Amino acid sequence: MDKYLEDIKNLVLEYKAKLIIIGLGIIFLVSGYMFLTKSNENQTTDVKQKISSPKEVIKSKEEKQTKASIDEQIYVDVKGAVLNPGIYAANKMMRSSDLIKMAGGFNQNADSNHVNLAKKVNDQEILYVPYNGEVSGLPDVNLKTSENVESASDTPSSQPNQTxxxxxxxxxxxxxxxxxxxxxxxxxxxxxxxxxxxxxxxxxxxxxxxxxxxxxxxxxxxxxxx
Missing domain, CATH: 1.10.150.280 (AF1531-like domain)
Incomplete structure (x- = not known):
């Protein structure tokens, strides 16, 4: 009887050890699977963050260009019928209206109808505000946009000798x-x-x-x- 009980005890101990080994193996496999899955998820997230859509790339480029234009300092000579004529520091995102405000605004004799307030200013530009009665027709410079000026300079005159x-x-x-x-x-x-x-x-x-x-x-x- 004692021998029979001893055999059963040894059998239980033998299977217990195997069950423990099997359990540890299962735990190891599950842990490894979870680690690999988490690592793949992190890599996928990193790739998604690095790959931007074309719109995002264009938007980022435009933002950089805008910031560069704001950071680049230019100088504009404001003359004519303004309260405080002079040379003013500006940036390429500013318009004629901004420079006229910096110069104190129009004086009482200004002909504001002949100034393009929406035109962007350029470095070394002369922004001239005419006096009332000084300009009879459309002005030659102030109503032009920078695109008009570039186009005019790039296009040869059809009558170069005409004065x-x-x-x-x-x-x-x-x-x-x-x-x-x-x-x-x-x-x-x-x-x-x-x-x-x-x-x-x-x-x-x-x-x-x-x-x-x-x-x-x-x-x-x-x-x-x-």
Whole structure:
């Protein structure tokens, strides 16, 4: 009887050891499977985060370009009928309206109808605000957008030899500087003369402007009008 009980005890111990080994093996396999599954999920998440849609890439590029435009400092010379003319620091995202505000806004004699307030400003640009009665038609510069300016510079004129007279009563600062021999200072003197004495009656009245002698006026006469 004792021997029989001893055999049963040994049998139980033998199977118990095997069951423990089998159980440990199952636990090891389950743990390994869970570890591999978790690792694959993490890798998939990382790949999804790294792969961006085309729209996201474009948006990111545009945001970088916008930030670069804001960070890049430019300088604009604001002249004419504003309260505080001068050179102002700006950025390429600003528009004419922003620079005019920086210059104190329009003065009471400003002709705001001839200024494109929505135009983006460029480095070294002259933003000129005309006085009332100074411009009779559409201005040559202020109403153009930067795209118009680039297009005009890229497209050759169909009549390169054609010349037109410059009206010294209506030309703005930039147009006056296009006259042969007239720089920024002389152009400003012409505008100052108009503001103080009214419009020119004849081209010969240009002799009354400091810096314009009789010989100079005679030379320019063929290309000027009033």
């Amino acid at each position: 037109s007279k410059t009206n010294i009563n209506s030309a703005d600062l930039t147009k006056l500087q296009s006259i042969n021999g007239v720089g920024q200072k002389k152009a400003e003197k012409i505008i100052d003369y108009r503001n103080q004495n009214g419009l020119f009656k004849t081209v010969d009245d240009l002799k009354n402007v400091p810096g314009f002698g009789q010989k100079t006026v005679e030379t320019l006469k063929a290309s000027l009008a009033v």
